[in-house]
Amino acid sequence: MSTNTLKPVLVIGGSGVVGRRAVKALRRLQPELPLWIGGRDTNKAATLAREVGLAEAVRVDLERDDLGLPPDADVSGVVVLLKDDTLRSLKYAQAKGVPSVSFSDFAFDIGPAVALHAHRPARAPILLLGHFLGGVMTLVTLHLAREFKVVHSIEVGGLFDEEDVGGPAASGDMERLTKGVPSPLIRHEGRFLWASGDEATRVFHGVDGTAWTGRAYPLLDVPSLAAATDARTVRLDFAVRPVAARPPGQGAGLEVVIDLTGETAEGVTKRVRHALVDPDVHSGLSALGAALATERLLGLAGGAPVGPGLHHPEGVLDPAYVVERVRESGTRLWKM
Ligand SMILES: NC(=O)c1ccc[n+]([C@@H]2O[C@H](COP(=O)([O-])OP(=O)(O)OC[C@H]3O[C@@H](n4cnc5c(N)ncnc54)[C@H](OP(=O)(O)O)[C@@H]3O)[C@@H](O)[C@H]2O)c1
Structure with missing residues (x-):
């Protein structure tokens, strides 16, 4: 009998070029973590869900405040691997008081997410991760x-x-x-x-x-x-x-x-x-960055769950730990 009590992480865009790899990296890091792979095309997401296991495809509608998910949807985090210019995905996570990861913001893009945080600063952790290579x-x-x-x-x-x-x-x-x-x-x-x-x-x-x-x-x-x-x-x-x-x-x-x-x-x-x-x-290391950040936010690696706040990767992840994982991935890093 499964003793898995972890709630699923909703990965919106999880079937995309970076998303598929982020989902696979998360699965490698966290074999017991249930995943919801969200997008418009559930067939594509379902194929990936079967491949990685302990995952489900869910249809996500960014035109709806509830993202088109059932009212009792109980997720532990929301990872957004596409530019959601409605910001509904982050609001959804904030309303549920769970961490979110925003992966597609350039430096000039973050004003609306900063405002969302400023409006309800104690509600949930928001990680701005539009950085190079996640x-x-x-x-x-x-x-x-x-x-x-x-x-x-x-x-x-x-x-x-x-x-x-x-x-x-x-x-x-x-x-x-x-x-x-x-x-x-x-x-x-x-x-x-x-x-x-x-x-x-x-x-x-x-x-x-x-x-x-x-x-x-x-x-x-x-x-x-x-x-x-x-x-x-x-x-x-x-x-x-x-x-x-x-x-x-x-x-x-x-x-x-x-x-x-x-x-x-x-x-x-x-x-x-x-x-x-x-x-x-570059989607390989980017996906690794997204996966490392997600497990850290949830408190599944590197310490307790990250508390409410507006976060950047350097505030939540230990650089030495990330370097180890990067080397393990087959990337070479050396002093010239
Ligand atoms: N921070 C970084 O290091 C980094 C690195 C690389 C890429 N990125 C960013 O990551 C994002 C994804 O890039 P990618 O190459 O993976 O693109 P992609 O292959 O086009 O993936 C997009 C994903 O989002 C889903 N999607 C698209 N529009 C949607 C909508 N309206 N509602 C719900 N789901 C939707 C797609 O699935 P469906 O078609 O089924 O909806 C697909 O799973 C881009 O914004 C890119 O700029 C960031």
Whole structure:
């Protein structure tokens, strides 16, 4: 007889490109956690539910306050792996007093979620996780930054393969970004800027020394890393690598270089460079980030359940723990 008393986590968008992998990562981490895989197409969700076990497909209607779920639906958390511009999914979690994860917000998007929290601050934990790689990059960077007493600058260069594209929801977000609010957020010499012109691009060198012209993005990693380290310069720039430029024998993997400058405990100022190379496309680590955050919020790993509040990944997850899980996933991380 099953002694499972855990309530299900509702994963909206759980059958998408990132969602499927987040659901599988959660299942690996938490074999006993019941999952509801939510979307419009329940056939797609049901196939995945059968594959991972202890899961059900549920039809989610974001046009309804009850999300189209039965009145007695009893969930332990709501993970939203798509841009819900109605915010009904977060309100639903807040009304039930359970944690929620918002995965698709750029830095300029978070106003309405912040207001929802400000309106009922003691009601439920809300995790803003629109960060690069579901918060993994920020946590890895914070782990690496521990060698400094003071961090002066954090410059991240990300190289996506041309064929590393997400599903329709991800394309919709990129279109929203390029059409709506083109200015990226950076911190430059102590000031937060919505950068334009030359400030919005940066040449960075990949692992093999190739120079790439990256473009900055308005990602939540910038305010998170600035808040956690007070580095005066923080930016993330991304470039797309054509298939023809793939290193020999490699597929559509992801490459990230992290340049840090700062002062050590001995008073030495230095610059260090780390590389993160994943043979997998970016949805792999992003899904891992979402899964690690979800189990942490619920108190199924790393400590007691996270209390009501507005949270960022660095406030709830331990960087060293995340680095261990990242290495286990087959991603290589080293000092160059
Ligand atoms: N923070 C990060 O690290 C990170 C990384 C990668 C992607 N993302 C974001 O994650 C999101 C998902 O990307 P993806 O590549 O997985 O896209 P995707 O493959 O299109 O997945 C979208 C999922 O949402 C469901 N969905 C779409 N519209 C819906 C609606 N109106 N009501 C209910 N369910 C709906 C889809 O299922 P149905 O078709 O059955 O409805 C599908 O399961 C995007 O917003 C992307 O920008 C964030």
